[in-house]
Amino acid sequence: MALPRPASTWTGGMDLPSKLFERGSDDYELYEQEDEFVLAVELPGFDPAELTVSWNDGTLNVAGEHEDEFRSTRRTYHRRFRFPKTIDEDAIEAEYQNGILTVRLPMAVDAAMTGTEIEIES
Template sequence: MSLPTSPANSWLQSTDFPSRLFETGRNDYELYEEDDEFVLSVEMPGFDPAEITVSWDDPVLNVAAEHADEQRGERRTYHRRFRFPKTVDDEEITAQYTNGILEVRLPVMAEATQGTEIEIRT
C-alpha cells in the first residue's frame, strides 16, 4: 500500500467537493504586529457600526456583525475569531470603523520576567 506523496489539495482536486468544503475563500482581513501592538483590519462594507460587536475573551478576539435589509428581505452576518499568541492588554484595546474597514488595535503587554535564579544552599 502506498501513501500519496502530494498534498491533499492536489489529489482531492479532481473530486472538487472536499477541497471546497474546507476552504473559506475569504481574504477579508489583514493582521500584523507593529510597535508592540497587533493591528487587525477587517473589510466589512455595508455594515453600520451599531451592527458590529467586538469582544475579547483572552486570548481570542471575536468580531461579529449582523445586517438586516428589510426592503430587500436580506440578512447578512459576519463572524470571525482571532487567536493571539502574546498577552494583550485588554483594557487598552481600541476599535474604529471607517469607510467599511474595522481596525482593532491590541497592545501587547510587556512580557513577564524570564524567571528568578534560585540560590542553592549547601
C-alpha cells in the same frame, strides 16, 4: 506549459475573475506593528451599531449582523482570532470607518518575548 486552472469546472468556460469563487478569506489583514497587533477587517455595508468586538482569554471575536428590510436580506459575519502573546485588554481599541473595522491590540509590557536560541545538533 500548464494552463491555469479555473476556479471550478462549472465556471471554466466563463470569463469571471476566479477570486469571486476562492475558498478561504481575504476579508482581513492582521499584522504586528511595534508593540501591538493591528487587525483590519473589510465589512462594507454594516452600521457600527451592527458590529460587536469582544475579547475573551486570548481570543478576539468579531461579529456583525445586517438586515436590509428593503431587499429582505440578512448578512452575518463572525470570525475569531487567537493571539499568541499577552494583550493589554484594557487598551484594546476598535474603529469603524469607510467599511473597514480596525482593531488595535497593544501587547502587555511584561509580555515582551525575547526568545531563546535553540542549539541545532548535528
